[in-house]
Amino acid sequence: MPRSEIDAKYRALVDEVEATMSDPGGAAVLARNLQDLPELLAGLDRKTPEIGPIEVLVDRGGRLVGQNAAAEQRLGLMLGDRLQDIAMSPQAAQRFLVNRDKGAVPLLVADPAGGRILLFGQQPADADSPMLLTEVQRGIDAAIRARLADAAGLAASERQLLKGLMQGQSVQGIARELGRTEGTVRQQLKSIMAKMGVNSQQQLISSAYALTLMYRQTGSVPAETSPRLQGATLHNGRHGVVARHDFGLPDGVPVLFFHGALFGITAVPGMIAAAQTLGLRLIAPERPGYGHTVLGDHQDPVALAVQQAVDLLDTLCLSKVVVLAHDIGTRFAARLALDAPDRVAAVIAAPATPPMQTWSQTADMPTRHRVNAWASQHLPGLMDKIVALGLSQIARAGVEEIPRLVFDGCDFDQAILRQDGAAAVLQEAFELAWAQRGAGFRADMRLTNENWQDEADRINVPFLCLHGEESRTVSRNAVEDLARTLPKGRFRLVEAAGHSLPVSHTALILRAALAAANAAGLERDEFGFRDHS
Structure with a gap:
């Protein structure tokens, strides 16, 4: 649920309480009226599971022989279905089948919920073994993003914006999520670009990804920053x-x-x-x-x-x-x-x-x-x-x-x-x-x-x-x-x-x-x- 929608529902709850709290029987009135806010109250106790990236195993013919929970939930495929049937085009599916023996290969498939999912696979040494394809997720490691933000001297609000950009969100989407105006988000984006010495959003994103590649090439991806609480004596x-x-x-x-x-x-x-x-x-x-x-x-x-x-x-x-x-x-x-x-x-x-x-x-x-x-x-x-x-x-x-x-x-x-x-x-x-x-x-x-x-x-x-x-x-x-x-x-x-x-x-x-x-x-x-x- 976007933050703006949560805020609207929260304000409705506050208004409901304010309207009844001066009434001696206000508690009973409010209790009866809480049925108007079931989504808000019920939603607080529901936690969205973190299912991670999609992973699927396909045989040489492109048929699904294994999948994780994320793939089952988001792709809606059954074992035996052909992965190329959800490829973005027949040509893309054909290129995938032809090129899989030549090493690493990407495949763009349709997301039943809308949009596209990019998968990346690499043929194992045994050519007859199934190939594992993993979803290419947008974004960069939180620890690397934190190092980048520290180096550029980004403020807390700018760090949130950088996270959204790295996840492929639009300015409009980030503004909705954070409850800010588009104008505010664009001004903060300009501030981030100035601090990083880039002239466009594309340069900003490519610089972040280049930093990720350099960390991975050196094998020194930083660990997540240890929370301050770990400094306590037990x-x-x-x-x-x-x-x-x-x-x-x-x-x-x-x-x-x-x-x-x-x-x-x-x-x-x-x-x-x-x-x-x-x-x-x-x-x-x-x-x-x-x-x-x-x-x-x-x-x-x-x-x-x-x-x-x-x-x-x-x-x-x-x-x-x-x-x-x-x-x-x-x-x-x-x-x-x-x-x-x-x-x-x-x-x-x-x-x-x-x-x-x-x-x-x-x-x-x-x-x-x-x-x-x-x-x-x-x-x-x-x-x-x-x-x-x-x-x-x-x-x-x-x-x-x-x-x-x-x-x-x-x-x-x-x-x-x-x-x-x-x-x-x-x-x-x-x-x-x-x-x-x-x-x-x-x-x-x-x-x-x-x-x-x-x-x-x-x-x-x-x-x-x-x-x-x-x-x-x-x-x-x-x-x-x-x-x-x-x-x-x-x-x-x-x-x-x-x-x-x-x-x-x-x-x-x-x-x-x-x-x-x-x-x-x-x-x-x-x-x-x-x-x-």
């Missing part, structure tokens, strides 16, 4: 396997980092360098349902994450740490501070995600955010479908979809996340979520809309709540209320920041962690200036 602890990322100084001030749903872990621009400069040691476990850390059916992600965090601190012989949290990580940090206050020197929630106490908290949110909040509270099954739809769109169209899908109606945050430095953040965040097909992300969407205010007034550790002045996804009043409820809570408004402040204000957040550590006496006296008298 800890087999008392509560299952937990993936952990460590950065900063190995002997620095200890900071336990609960990542959020949107901003990754180590890819935030300047995060690693700032941690090293400030003398921090960040320990960042992948939360349950993200990356390598499994969230089992019916497990409580908050309780499990807290148990795993305490186990990690015990293993690392860390008695007390500052806890840093991005967005929904606030909930996890708060529970750790409640259950193990002796292990937490302070909490820095940046940005803070407060409890969802009343529907009025959503009043200033964009429509999609209000829809998500309502659906999460009233129809959690539907909310899972909405989240699954968004993740599948990102998987298909690329991480540049995240600002549009997640921050629709939030121009400030979209602008921050469309900056060049944010691309790696979006990629890492998606890799973390998609590794378990959104299990942790979907759980986070439910947690975001739960009321845990009763826990807040029992948390007796310093708790700093940061909130971006331009944020529209979280209620400032709710964050201020959380800070007032916390016995040692503090609120700080960050100017020129939105909900994306982990990306825009990385150093500020880490400075807050350092200040909290210093106040708690965790900062070591590296140069001997502390008065020990």
Whole structure:
């Protein structure tokens, strides 16, 4: 289904929810009306199998003696049928039969679904053995395409366009698939050609294929780029396997980092360098349902994450740490501070995600955010479908979809996340979520809309709540209320920041962690200036 069609159906679903969410009986009304969107909802659970290229075996007379699933599905031939019967012309079939003994030979056949399929075969050493013909697929290896894009300095949106071109798609088809105007796609095509130093689309494609041939001739086709998540250390602890990322100084001030749903872990621009400069040691476990850390059916992600965090601190012989949290990580940090206050020197929630106490908290949110909040509270099954739809769109169209899908109606945050430095953040965040097909992300969407205010007034550790002045996804009043409820809570408004402040204000957040550590006496006296008298 083209992205534009998915978007249209998704908007219809959003409109349906919006029209009923102010009605006390809205959930029942919506449930009855969901029958109008069966294709969208059913389609989310269907996965299109990857059947690969066509492969067929033909005897000397051109009769089919073997075929794989792709050939059976797409060509519609039975064993014993003649391959030349679907050749594009009798002359092509005759040339195939005559030339097959002379070595490698191509054959163009008709695709029953429309179009043409190019097959390539080579006669085995034994002339009486069947010949294997394999479909010549459009496109080049993803790893080679990535190397080419890196060499030319292509932006994420340009890489998507290059992929479509290599697969033989037209500009119109690419525009439909990616949900862009043809004019935008043509402008991006011009940018790609300029960066690669070519004057036409034909030169662009021939250069890419020439690069593929050179890689293959040297026998050095690059492997797929290893995902960032493989850099994690796997800890087999008392509560299952937990993936952990460590950065900063190995002997620095200890900071336990609960990542959020949107901003990754180590890819935030300047995060690693700032941690090293400030003398921090960040320990960042992948939360349950993200990356390598499994969230089992019916497990409580908050309780499990807290148990795993305490186990990690015990293993690392860390008695007390500052806890840093991005967005929904606030909930996890708060529970750790409640259950193990002796292990937490302070909490820095940046940005803070407060409890969802009343529907009025959503009043200033964009429509999609209000829809998500309502659906999460009233129809959690539907909310899972909405989240699954968004993740599948990102998987298909690329991480540049995240600002549009997640921050629709939030121009400030979209602008921050469309900056060049944010691309790696979006990629890492998606890799973390998609590794378990959104299990942790979907759980986070439910947690975001739960009321845990009763826990807040029992948390007796310093708790700093940061909130971006331009944020529209979280209620400032709710964050201020959380800070007032916390016995040692503090609120700080960050100017020129939105909900994306982990990306825009990385150093500020880490400075807050350092200040909290210093106040708690965790900062070591590296140069001997502390008065020990």
